[in-house]
Amino acid sequence: MSDSKPEKHRNWEEGGPERLYVLTSGRSAPSEAAPLDMVTLIVTRHRPTSSMQPEQAAILRICDYPLSIAEISAYVHLPVSVVTVLLADLLESGHAEARAPIPTASLPDVELLEAVMHGLQNL
């Protein structure tokens, strides 16, 4: 890269806050609806459209089978906070479906714990 010709499109860091701000249109949290957790499972319902942001299209392409938001974050190389915002649009438009994690207000319920213990014992 020579400095004689400044590159117009590369004036911010790929992973820097400016890019992430633009990706999310300046939003820092999903608008409303059910809160999304790092382990909320996401499944694609409809193929991406050509007008979609590439990052959102990428999310839809990898979620044919359920993936947690943390896994999506790892595969698309974006922080969970950014993926969450991108997903809010996809969920609202019905392109993706969220399978909510069990809300554990205080203590988890007995049947859930039994299922977890049973699963671990069979490892």
Next chain:
Amino acid sequence: MDCKISEPVVGPRSEDTLPASASTAVKVVIVGGFGVGKTTLVGSVSEIRPLTTEETMTQAGVGVDDIVGVERKTETTVAMDFGRISLSSELVLYLFGTPGQQRFWFLWNGLFEGALGAVVLIDTRRLDDSFDVIGRLEERGLPFVVAINAFPDAPAYPMSDLRAAMDLPDDVPMVDCDARDRASSRDALLTLMRYLYALTTTASEPR
């Protein structure tokens, strides 16, 4: 992790996908200092090669809220390794390893909310690292167990001495663990689940 979206995004390998029936996910957090074996433990029990998610933290700069100050802010990227265990065709358990030091507590908000509980992984040669973590978990009211990672060259202390040194309440379970060993790591998780089970069944009447 670099954020070059120009590279095509590669999703999970076919053997790393969950069944379409997977509907419920729960999480457990493995907390401990650097080098204590969090990622080793996650890797021992995970069915996928541990993945990494990163959060970028922009330090609250002093008087730099105008655009001119942007490049002077210090950015810290913190990586969290995590793994996955399919417990049944519907139920999935995620394990997140997170550093225990106070400067990483900003990560804890999204991570600990909704978590079943935590395993505090301890190296007996560096017990001091665990004090802050245990205090913080007690503050948050998140149930946890303490797992002593058996490093070959670490001195073996009686559990009761360790409990006293950490000022750990009597009801918090402690367990020996070899993070490199699948069965041993699995047993540490089971210790947490049995503890949660006991807490849930004894706290049947509302407090």
